[in-house]
Amino acid sequence: MRVLVADDQALVRGAVVTLLGLEPDLDVVAEAGRGDEVLDLVRAHDVDVALLDVEMPGMDGIEVCRSLIASGMGVRSLIVTTFGRPGFVRRALEAGAAGFVVKDTPASELADAVRRVHAGERVIDGALAAESLIEGANPLTVREQDVLRAALGGAPIAVVAKAVHLSEGTVRNYLSSAMAKTATSTRAEAAVHARDRGWL
Incomplete structure (x- = not known):
């Protein structure tokens, strides 16, 4: 082999x-x-x-x-x-x-x-x-994963939006949805939670 x-x-x-x-x-x-x-x-x-x-x-x-x-x-x-x-x-x-x-x-x-x-x-x-x-299965959509990955380092919304080529409002919506799905209260917590489970 x-x-x-x-x-x-x-x-x-x-x-x-x-x-x-x-x-x-x-x-x-x-x-x-x-x-x-x-x-x-x-x-x-x-x-x-x-x-x-x-x-x-x-x-x-x-x-x-x-x-x-x-x-x-x-x-x-x-x-x-x-x-x-x-x-x-x-x-x-x-x-x-x-x-x-x-x-x-x-x-x-x-x-x-x-x-x-x-x-x-x-x-x-x-x-x-x-x-x-x-x-269970990863509850995050592909776009939510992209946004959380970009937010992992604690970057501001504007930087995350630029990195994923979306508007700041759209990024906020994805982050809110991801926070709800991960039962976390901040985008940093959501990103870490998702990373630690291998979802990113």
């Missing part, structure tokens, strides 16, 4: 590459520190399974997964992340990921997850799957 490992933390990436390299049937043929490097590497190295971190510069792992599906190359994606947030699981699966595990998964289980994903199975961390079911 030809494997790619994408993670912006060099130490973590190196550890995963080393651990998988100990498996006789797994061959790590490429590494990436940025999400926007993955597609070219997959093409160049005929990758079977791509292990993707969620948060990477250039393009996040969920977007990379979506792009790999759209490319039609047949590579299977396994999300391996520190961020065990239920919303990330749902978003990753909607993007076409074949699996989702957390980085503290034992090495033998990670290798087994790669094999199972390659064999066409879907592999999801059990605790995260249960949390995802309990948490």
